[in-house]
Amino acid sequence: MNTRLLKKYFLTFILGIICIQIQAASKSVPTGIIENKSCIECHEKNNPQLIKDWETSIHASTQPVTNCIACHGKRHQEAASHARRDSICIDCHGGKKAPVVHSYTSSKHGIIMQLEKNSYDWQQPLSMANYRSPGCNYCHLHGADHNVNSMTRKSLMDENTTDEIEIKIRSVCQDCHAPRYITRLLANNENMLEIARKKVREGAKLVDQAASKFDEAELKSAREILKSMQHHLRNVYLGAGHQSPDYQWWHGQPALDGDLLRIKGLISELHRKKNRLTH
């Protein structure tokens, strides 16, 4: 064994002892049922960053608020391991069939999770590839960062992802994947999403142009299709983010192709009917 490794082990050992001492000195962990208020009070003193991160997250502004006990339950015991499981997220995020959930559960990450979750040690922190495949929280609360939406964008029609988001995503993927693979995958995802946006913009422009020639009532179906384009655009986004080929493709790009050609069909039919009347 080389000396560097020995040093590393020794340091870890000393650090471990210090941690145990600190824990013993600090107040004991509460038992029994706890109120959300007391979670905040205590953790604001012990790890203020955690509370701050949660306060910046979308969870703090949902109605009702997605507070500590919403995910961690009402008991301190097993509170962390309880909240790490996917089922906690899925219940609120639309259930198993919701695209945001299904795009993940049908991805390879989600499949491995489904097959191996009972053999995972859920006491382990959400970092250092402590889990063979990432669950919702391994990525979105990586390293216990409670700002759950720090790696998601605010609007799908936004041009590109920010550097901040990219750094955040990289820090998670690199636990298992090679840096060049991550770079290429992110670039590919970005381009894929932009292509989907091009389809949406092409459709929207056609409807806008038609609005000067036809009544709103005549354009009703085309406007409905524009709405479904937003839904299919989101599928491409979810498919790319969660690495589900099915959402990138069948629920995404060809679905958008269908929307676009149907908008074109509806508008050209309006033109042709108008011409038929005038001639």
Next chain:
Amino acid sequence: MKSKQVKYIWIPIIISMLLIPVGFYYVDWNKSGDGAGLYSRDWLPDAIFAYWNPDDFYQSVKSVVGVFDGQACIDCHQGVTPGIVKDWQASRHSKADEKVYCNACHGSNHEVLHLPTPEVCAECHSVQHAQFEDEKRYGFPSHALAMERALDAKHFVDKPKAEVTACLQCHSVATKCDSCHTRHKFSAAEARRPEACITCHSGPPHPDDETYFNSAHGQLYLKEGENWDWTKPLKKGNYPAPTCAYCHMDEGKHQVADKSIWKFGLKQINPLSSGNEIKRTKWIKLCSDCHDADWSAQQLRTMDMERKKTWNKLYQAESILKDLRASDSLYPSADQRPAYPGDTENSLFKRERISFFEGQASAFYNVSPIERDYFEMWYFENLGAYKGAAHGDISFVNKWHKAMDISLEKIKHNAETLRTLGKVETDKTTTKNIWLKGEYTDFNREQN
């Protein structure tokens, strides 16, 4: 006179003798571009393709220099990418008497590392690889031919490459073994579970996941599967209910095409051909692991009936569309649609592609709405019914047959509208702008 005629025979013979090597040369030349497959000269790969089709596109990173042994790989990657090291440590590769280290599959020189292709795995797993290769003689659909199928598809060649990455993700089942045995654990037990298949075998054209899980077989699996011993081989008596692999890869054979009678439901087949009779016998033998042979044969006949009923509906729609084409009523017609640079055949003979044999698989974009309706009827509704029938989910069969009936009515109705409008003169510039221009349409023409 007679000798003169004999002399002339040499002309076509010489021409064809010249044309045959020219033909081979032309195909070869086509394959020599920067892309891959038959149309490789017409497109450039996206950088991510390296990871889905390593044989054609992967090149090692040059940033790390040196030749390393297995333990050195582990020592370094424990810090760089701990996940893959932990995975390998949990694998049989790390537990064998003679450990199979990273360099056994990736090579030792870090500047020329490779991603393992099936051929690399075959160095040890030769039996499985030979079975996998054997699929090719059964033609499409198959795992072993999947990449070829994707790369040679017209729409794959036509579309911007970042758009079609998802195609390669699933079709890489031909070019990497980790589609089913995920890296770096490469577990046989994992691949035996039905979930291992559903990342690709799901969604509108192949709802294998839903139909299987809805079936009596799948329901039993969902209820008890967690407790079954998945280390056991896929043989009679080892599992209380069949899974995807139990039937399609019986006895662990890495061959999914040798019992494929209805060919994914994509085209009509003759269910009683001698080849299909052999396949039928194989199915009956397999079902007989649990069921009565006569009962099994009856199930297969029911399947034939379902297919016949479906094709009757599809052909009705197809003939409506072909009639519209014959009377120039399809709108826009083929020559009013964007021309794609790669598609020489289409630029020479402009024609709406109706039916499987005319290349309908690519007719889901830049076509008229009525053609898209038929595409969806054929590719989503027909295949939904097919998968329901094949996997024993009668609710799915009914649901999609009903959907096909509705589609057929819709197609009939819309055909009427098209016929009425057929003779209407249109303002050419407006139409041109709608179908031939647009942000995505332009981008598609420039980027493929």
